[in-house]
Amino acid sequence: MASVTLRNVTKAWGPVKGVDDQSLQIADREFLVLLGPSGCGKTTTMRMIAGLEEPSSGDILIGEHRVNDELPKDRDIAMVFQNYGLYPHMSVRGNIAYPLKVRGVASADIGPRVEAAARQVELTELLDRKPKALSGGQRQRVALARAIVRTPQVFLMDEPLSNLDAKLRVSMRAELKNLSHRLKVTTVYVTHDQIEAMTLADRVAVMSEGRILQLGTPETIYNDPASVFVASFIGSPAMNLIEGHLRDGVFHTTEGALMRLPPGLPRQDRGDVVLGVRPEDISVGAPGEGDVDVTVFAVENTGDSVLTTIRLGAERIVARGDRYQKNAIDDRISLRCDPAHLYLFDRSSGERLR
Amino acid sequence: MNARTRKRVLAVLQNVAILLFIATMLVPIVWIALAAFKQHVDVYQLKLVFTPTLDNFSRVFAAPYFLGDKLINSTIVATITVLIAIPIATGAAYAFSRFRLRGQTLLLVIILATQFVPAVVIVLPFFLMFRDLGLLDTRTGLVIVNLAIVMPFAVWMIKGFIDGIPIDTEEAALVDGSSRLQVIRNIVLPMAAPGLVTAGIFCFIIAWNEFLFALILTSKNAVTLPIGLALFKAEEGDLWNLMAAAGIIIMVPMFVLALIIRRHFVQGMTMGAVR
Numbered sequence: 284m285a286s287v288t289l290r291n292v293t294k295a296w297g298p299v300k301g302v303d304d305q306s307l308q309i310a311d312r313e314f315l316v317l318l319g320p321s322g323c324g325k326t327t328t329m330r331m332i333a334g335l336e337e338p339s340s341g342d343i344l345i346g347e348h349r350v351n352d353e354l355p356k357d358r359d360i361a362m363v364f365q366n367y368g369l370y371p372h373m374s375v376r377g378n379i380a381y382p383l384k385v386r387g388v389a390s391a392d393i394g395p396r397v398e399a400a401a402r403q404v405e406l407t408e409l410l411d412r413k414p415k416a417l418s419g420g421q422r423q424r425v426a427l428a429r430a431i432v433r434t435p436q437v438f439l440m441d442e443p444l445s446n447l448d449a450k451l452r453v454s455m456r457a458e459l460k461n462l463s464h465r466l467k468v469t470t471v472y473v474t475h476d477q478i479e480a481m482t483l484a485d486r487v488a489v490m491s492e493g494r495i496l497q498l499g500t501p502e503t504i505y506n507d508p509a510s511v512f513v514a515s516f517i518g519s520p521a522m523n524l525i526e527g528h529l530r531d532g533v534f535h536t537t538e539g540a541l542m543r544l545p546p547g548l549p550r551q552d553r554g555d556v557v558l559g560v561r562p563e564d565i566s567v568g569a570p571g572e573g574d575v576d577v578t579v580f581a582v583e584n585t586g587d588s589v590l591t592t593i594r595l596g597a598e599r600i601v602a603r604g605d606r607y608q609k610n611a612i613d614d615r616i617s618l619r620c621d622p623a624h625l626y627l628f629d630r631s632s633g634e635r636l637r
Numbered sequence: 638m639n640a641r642t643r644k645r646v647l648a649v650l651q652n653v654a655i656l657l658f659i660a661t662m663l664v665p666i667v668w669i670a671l672a673a674f675k676q677h678v679d680v681y682q683l684k685l686v687f688t689p690t691l692d693n694f695s696r697v698f699a700a701p702y703f704l705g706d707k708l709i710n711s712t713i714v715a716t717i718t719v720l721i722a723i724p725i726a727t728g729a730a731y732a733f734s735r736f737r738l739r740g741q742t743l744l745l746v747i748i749l750a751t752q753f754v755p756a757v758v759i760v761l762p763f764f765l766m767f768r769d770l771g772l773l774d775t776r777t778g779l780v781i782v783n784l785a786i787v788m789p790f791a792v793w794m795i796k797g798f799i800d801g802i803p804i805d806t807e808e809a810a811l812v813d814g815s816s817r818l819q820v821i822r823n824i825v826l827p828m829a830a831p832g833l834v835t836a837g838i839f840c841f842i843i844a845w846n847e848f849l850f851a852l853i854l855t856s857k858n859a860v861t862l863p864i865g866l867a868l869f870k871a872e873e874g875d876l877w878n879l880m881a882a883a884g885i886i887i888m889v890p891m892f893v894l895a896l897i898i899r900r901h902f903v904q905g906m907t908m909g910a911v912r
Contacts (some may be wrong), residue, residue, distance in 0.1 A: 333808075334811075355811045355812045356811060356813075356814045356816060361812065362808075364805045364809055366803060366805045367805070367809075368805035368806045368807075368808060369806065370809075370810070370823075370824060370828075371806070371828065372827040381810070382814050426809075429813065439812075
């Protein structure tokens with residue numbers, strides 16, 4: 284087990300920068316999630332740690348040891364690939380045993396270790412099957428077992444759940460969480476799924492266009508986003524972002540609607556700001572009870588809650604309320620925003636205003 | 638004509654077309670198969686009922702034809718060609734498939750372009766070269782020529798099969814602790830095996846049937862089966878029954894290989910398609 288350090292790492296293909304001068308310190312036994320949309324450089328970052336891509340500049344350290352010039356096989360890592368990367372011509376047993384075999388582990392030791400790894404992910408019954416005779420979830424388990432059969436310094440997981448159906452993804456996520464808790468190995472996990480990031484991570488690094496925009500615990504990322512991008516990427520439905528300007532401590536939308544800002548937010552007059560508020564921080568009430576009266580645009584019942592969409596000028600705002608709410612389209616309602624959870628951002632830079 | 642009758646008429650026409658096609662393809666082969674078991678006097682009669690004889694087969698192996706020698710030459714030349722071509726082509730195909738090389742597309746096209754040159758054009762330079770090198774009428778010479786013929790084909794074909802292997806699988810093996818060579822040996826070769834067998838058999842067939850170069854570059858010692866056929870144009874006329882017997886001997890291995898290849902070919906073709 285070891286820490287992982289990136290020092291001013293850049294990966295460029297000609298003029299295109301996949302990863303742009305990033306530094307990152309991942310602590311020993313930490314579960315770090317790299318989160319971002321496709322093309323943000325998260326997978327490239329992971330592949331550089333694995334040794335499958337060579338950084339254009341900068342240093343990569345595993346423990347105290349610089350590994351830039353080492354082949355993947357010498358880095359003592361294990362990786363789970365998005366498409367699993369199983370060996371189709373080998374049985375499940377052969378797949379799990381391969382990392383041991385190729386590293387010259389005595390054959391007497393291999394059997395018990397393969398059985399133990401298979402037991403951890405409940406594959407014992409399927410050891411003699413070929414990968415093509417397995418379901419997606421089972422293949423995923425084989426890939427996991429192949430990673431945990433050794434105790435590597437670092438686990439790398441590249442969107443390991445993205446090929447599973449929704450239900451299986453949720454149950455595998457819990458298994459991953461349990462597994463990482465028991466194994467206590469430094470893990471770097473790449474995903475574009477913010478729920479995976481929130482649930483699995485010790486810390487999340489939100490990436491965009493080759494840069495880490497914010498690095499922090501899931502709670503920090505969710506409750507204290509540093510920019511519009513981070514705020515809108517995390518949370519489902521996404522945070523409501525309302526454009527407008529500040530005058531005399533009051534937020535005016537471009538259409539003229541007003542919202543008094545609570546103390547604690549910047550109060551000096553300025554144009555071009557974005558007010559952010561999460562759907563669950565907006566409560567719906569009878570007209571006159573809240574900050575602003577509006578007309579219902581759409582009502583969606585998701586089962587566990589009701590999403591009420593209203594139009595405020597040109598913007599649409601979503602409020603999440605309890606599942607017993609009974610509003611209909613065109614009803615007049617009022618909205619009240621929780622003053623403790625309002626965010627202001629600069630419109631052009633996207634930076635948070637504090 | 639309603640839709641139903643039209644459908645039926647079309648089906649009949651389709652079957653007739655297929656039968657015509659099969660007949661065109663098979664009649665010569667049936668004729669050869671029959672002639673191989675006929676006496677010389679029966680050859681020109683289209684009799685389907687005759688007393689079959691194995692005489693022709695024993696005669697072609699005896700003096701003055703010694704088809705056995707040609708059979709050995711053909712077998713050795715084709716086998717060695719395949720044994721050399723497939724490993725080298727696999728290496729080249731792997732490099733083309735997996736590494737980004739400067740001028741890669743151009744190189745691939747050039748390799749294929751060597752196939753565009755008509756054999757007749759280069760057979761004379763080959764003859765002069767081989768004469769100077771003392772390779773005329775040797776199996777070594779024929780192996781070299783056949784390699785030049787089958788290599789481009791093998792590289793392209795095997796590259797296609799290696800392209801079909803997901804890169805994730807190779808990268809997983811690299812991370813799991815394999816060197817590049819171990820990846821090739823433990824992962825790529827087993828996964829590409831159906832493709833390698835298919836390419837190997839195709840190369841064997843090409844080398845086995847190669848006629849023009851063998852005709853010009855051999856005279857006595859290294860003569861192969863297709864050239865051997867010419868022996869049966871004798872003073873007493875074309876010995877069709879012997880030629881047919883020799884033809885059968887040439888065809889039977891191809892027939893067996895075709896049966897083998899059929900299974901591998903389908904497997905190889907769909908390998909990349911299914912995860």
